[in-house]
Amino acid sequence: MPDPSSSPRLFSIMECSDLMADACVCDDAGNLVFLSVWARDTAIQQFLARLTLGAGEHGLDRFDLVCEEPGDDADPVTVLVGDARRLEKRATRVFRRTLFGSMVNLWLFDQRCVKPDKSNSTALALLRRDDGNRIDRLWTLVQDTCPLPLLDHWRDTVMTLLMQRSMLVRLPTSLGPLEGHRLAIDVPALTTALGDLIRAGTLGVSQGDQPFSEPLRHAA
DSSP states (O other): OOOTTSOOOOEEETTEEEEEEEEEEEOTTOBEEEEEEEEEHHHHHHHHHHHTSOGGGTOOSEEEEEEOSTTOOOOOEEEEOOOGGGEEEEEEEEOOSSTTOOEEEEEEEEGGGTSOBTTTTEEEEEEETTOTTHHHHHHHHHHHHOSSOOOGGGHHHHHHHHHHTTSEEEOSEEESSEEEEEEEOOHHHHHHHHHHHHHTTSSOSSGGGSOOOOOOOOOO
């Protein structure tokens, strides 16, 4: 969970005034991938209940985040909830003795953030923006998700290929200290591309069998 002593940028939820968010990641369509919110326990429970109700029952199928920093007049960010059953939750109680009672920090996140969907070769990754091991972490996710055997010394070539073909992309909406990445491997296309690279001598069984490649510096 986040360090309670830090001072993150905070966002209010227009539909739930008692909640404050310090991180949110959404996919290309605006669907919720990760959300970190702070509130009292009763407000957290009400929020979770509304996510499971229909619109006619005062439920939430979307909500809007607004930055609380003075002078920040950016437009609200609309977050789509979709099927709440795909979301997992983690909660911890912090600041137990405050004027307003104990505070709860809730994380909501897509299940694919912690467990790749290997049947469809898809996964999601959440990384800190300042993570110096970004490429290593993403490469481990690729190896865990892909049904094809990928040798360690193929890393830079395969990662570049995945990004060039939009099989590995950075998610467009990231508020707070985290960034999101979506892995969606087209297995037939990747199989063909790897076969071509092997036949061309770009990829080899051992590291000495392939030409030197420029180290991959960052994920797109």
